[in-house]
Amino acid sequence: MPALVLDGKSLAKKTESELSQRVNTLKAKAEGKTPILATILVGSDPASATYVKMKGNACQRIGMDSLKVELPESTSTEALLDTINQLNNDPNVHGILLQHPVPAQIDERACFDAIALEKDVDGVTCLGFGRMSMGESAYGCATPKGIMRLLEAYDIPLSGKHAVVIGRSPILGKPMAMMLLNADATVTICHSRTQNLAEHVKQADIIVAAVGRREFVKAEWIKDGAVVVDAGYHPGVDGQPGVGDVELAPLLDRVSAYTPVPGGVGPMTINTLIYQSVDSGEKSMLGD
Numbered sequence: 001m002p003a004l005v006l007d008g009k010s011l012a013k014k015t016e017s018e019l020s021q022r023v024n025t026l027k028a029k030a031e032g033k034t035p036i037l038a039t040i041l042v043g044s045d046p047a048s049a050t051y052v053k054m055k056g057n058a059c060q061r062i063g064m065d066s067l068k069v070e071l072p073e074s075t076s077t078e079a080l081l082d083t084i085n086q087l088n089n090d091p092n093v094h095g096i097l098l099q100h101p102v103p104a105q106i107d108e109r110a111c112f113d114a115i116a117l118e119k120d121v122d123g124v125t126c127l128g129f130g131r132m133s134m135g136e137s138a139y140g141c142a143t144p145k146g147i148m149r150l151l152e153a154y155d156i157p158l159s160g161k162h163a164v165v166i167g168r169s170p171i172l173g174k175p176m177a178m179m180l181l182n183a184d185a186t187v188t189i190c191h192s193r194t195q196n197l198a199e200h201v202k203q204a205d206i207i208v209a210a211v212g213r214r215e216f217v218k219a220e221w222i223k224d225g226a227v228v229v230d231a232g233y234h235p236g237v238d239g240q241p242g243v244g245d246v247e248l249a250p251l252l253d254r255v256s257a258y259t260p261v262p263g264g265v266g267p268m269t270i271n272t273l274i275y276q277s278v279d280s281g282e283k284s285m286l287g288d
């Protein structure tokens with residue numbers, strides 16, 4: 001049987017039309033007000049600027065507003081904390097996104113943690129992570145939550161399955177592992193110091209690759225019938241298409257499902273951010 005393609009691009013598109021309707025309903029009930037996502041970009045990293053632009057465009061497509069805050073490369077932790085506090089106190093702002101990474105002089109963790117829990121629609125605060133891990137209400141971190149929404153939309157069974165997460169970053173690997181655990185998967189977290197990585201991956205029913213290295217996970221490590229979720233993206237070289245963290249091409253006829261790169265996990269990251277922003281807007285404006 002050909003592998004199921006976990007098509008994040010089309011799921012995101014379908015969800016956007018549902019979100020547009022929710023924003024319209026909200027506008028009608030809240031005297032024309034829309035949810036507002038504040039996006040903070042510090043410095044001039046071109047990739048970060050592109051992602052923030054994509055987020056603003058997604059807000060626009062569903063009829064909600066975004067408030068773009070752009071700060072210079074030389075911004076201090078204190079100045080960024082001031083900006084976040086102003087946005088926390090602005091009743092018209094329903095979600096705050098601080099684009100990662102920030103310049104090296106900034107204490108990124110302190111700045112993430114300054115975001116008010118109810119506006120943490122990107123799911124980056126320690127408080128939100130702790131609450132999510134304990135099964136309490138909190139917005140999930142956008143990429144892992146997007147992956148969970150994608151797996152759910154395609155009815156991929158998780159309960160009792162062995163999931164191997166490769167990567168332990170605060171906004172991907174760690175929250176991913178907790179979300180899979182909360183869905184009753186048996187979870188192994190691997191990382192750069194893991195010994196015998198191939199042996200761990202060979203045990204996996206579900207692999208989530210979040211390593212940030214081009215085709216680092218080899219096809220021969222992956223067992224037949226596994227589900228492959230590739231959270232990496234590396235632009236193509238010499239006119240070749242982009243690739244992810246997994247050597248995917250040899251696997252297409254022997255895994256049960258996989259996320260394409262591009263068009264799998266990436267669009268779900270942005271979609272989850274706006275999905276959670278709409279939810280926050282509804283809670284704030286309608287008290288739902």
Ligand SMILES: Nc1nc2c(c(=O)[nH]1)N[C@@H](CN(C=O)c1ccc(C(=O)N[C@@H](CCC(=O)O)C(=O)O)cc1)CN2
Nearest residue numbers: 051098099100101142143233262263264265266267269
């Ligand atoms: N505060 C955050 N910072 C960062 C996050 C995040 O979730 N929150 N994630 C990444 C970057 N990112 C969003 O910010 C992101 C990366 C990739 C994509 C995407 O759609 N990629 C496309 C391919 C790229 C392309 O076509 O140019 C795809 O996979 O189809 C969206 C968002 C780091 N920072």
